[in-house]
Amino acid sequence: AQKITQTQPGMFVQEKEAVTLDCTYDTSDPSYGLFWYKQPSSGEMIFLIYQGSYDQQNATEGRYSLNFQKARKSANLVISASQLGDSAMYFCAMREGRAGYSTLTFGKGTMLLVSP
């Protein structure tokens, strides 16, 4: 089974609207971490936001928030007030176990296109 599943190959949104990018994960480890990355056409992967499995509140970073639903094993990224510069590939990733012991597994990504 895939550890990280991103079911949306592509998403379209108009500027200034909010968009949700889906991510589901599969692990039996009670301790894990979830990450979102943005990859513009230039190629560099940019870290956006992190959520730990024991964190009580959903993570937020500026216009990015993570809708963490533990029982459903989902960690969707919400981008509010989309901007043209948000057009990029977005990757969800998971670390199983505590930090310091295991590496990240990445999903296949979702391409987001923001139109004027």
Next chain:
Amino acid sequence: ETGVTQTPRHLVMGMTNKKSLKCEQHLGHNAMYWYKQSAKKPLELMFVYSLEERVENNSVPSRFSPECPNSSHLFLHLHTLQPEDSALYLCASSQAIGYEQYFGPGTRLTVT
């Protein structure tokens, strides 16, 4: 320089050439990584170094040879590559294994 840098940004090499990719991190991190990103494929983790020791090698062909002389530098030595090795090679670093990773801009490699 700040963050993670990679050189060269673009590389074209023949199948019989030997070349090296260089990565440098200026973040004081202890873990460094090499990833391969091919078109329409998920990001593939190739090598992981923690405190200059290799801790993971994900069945990468021996024509790829990593080197980590210190915690700030990581190299990927390439020799007798195949056309299917053409890809974007990304270097990343993190405070320790499992923490958020910070990536360099990548080297776009074309093997002819």
